[in-house]
Amino acid sequence: MNVNEIIKGPILTEKSYQLMSSGVYSFKVSPKTNRSETKKAVEYIFNVKVEKVNIFTVPKKEKKLGKSKGFTTKYKKALVKLMPGYTINLFEDESPQDQKDSETVSENTEEKAKIAKKKAELEAKNKEIAEKLAKKQAELAKKDSETNENQEKRIENQTENQENSAN
Incomplete structure (x- = not known):
């Protein structure tokens, strides 16, 4: 899989901002990727050393908009822990x-x-x-x-x- 196709984008929430201070960054990744591909992609794109990668699938959730009901799309989320001394400037x-x-x-x-x-x-x-x-x-x-x-x-x-x- 191409390196540019693996990482879809960063996930920026209050919780992810708190994790950034401890060197853990969260990314939305391709549903077909695995830990080793994600690790290689982050190291290649951001020029950092990755200590550990956790990947999990975020399930779809039911949402209502007025009378209509729908679902959010499920996606794969990667939590990437960097080696000490490395940071990513998003x-x-x-x-x-x-x-x-x-x-x-x-x-x-x-x-x-x-x-x-x-x-x-x-x-x-x-x-x-x-x-x-x-x-x-x-x-x-x-x-x-x-x-x-x-x-x-x-x-x-x-x-x-x-x-x-x-x-």
């Missing part, structure tokens, strides 16, 4: 991603500083505009009160003129 993109994350964090802090500066400038402009509006409103209120007084005087003069003309 997440090779992790280290460059960490560097990218740190770069994006520094960029984010710079962007946040720029945004905070712009907000402060906008708040200052808003205060100036609010002060100008308050002054204009005060001037308009003054003019309105003056026009109201002038209108009252005109009305009084008109009523006096009407009274004088009536006499």
Whole structure:
């Protein structure tokens, strides 16, 4: 059997993460494979030394989705224990991603500083505009009160003129 066909992929669960710290890795393997083929495949693909391999078949389980019932597919699972000092990095993109994350964090802090500066400038402009509006409103209120007084005087003069003309 071809080495690439033996290992289907890693099994990543909470339990498998706990086992990884003790050097045991779990893989989904081809149903036709055996322990020795799995050992050779892991050693060849990951360049590690394998101490022991346990293989077992995970049975199908009944699942429900709404009203319909079905079964999960059965598969073969391999628990591979490595020799001390060897590890498998299942997440090779992790280290460059960490560097990218740190770069994006520094960029984010710079962007946040720029945004905070712009907000402060906008708040200052808003205060100036609010002060100008308050002054204009005060001037308009003054003019309105003056026009109201002038209108009252005109009305009084008109009523006096009407009274004088009536006499």
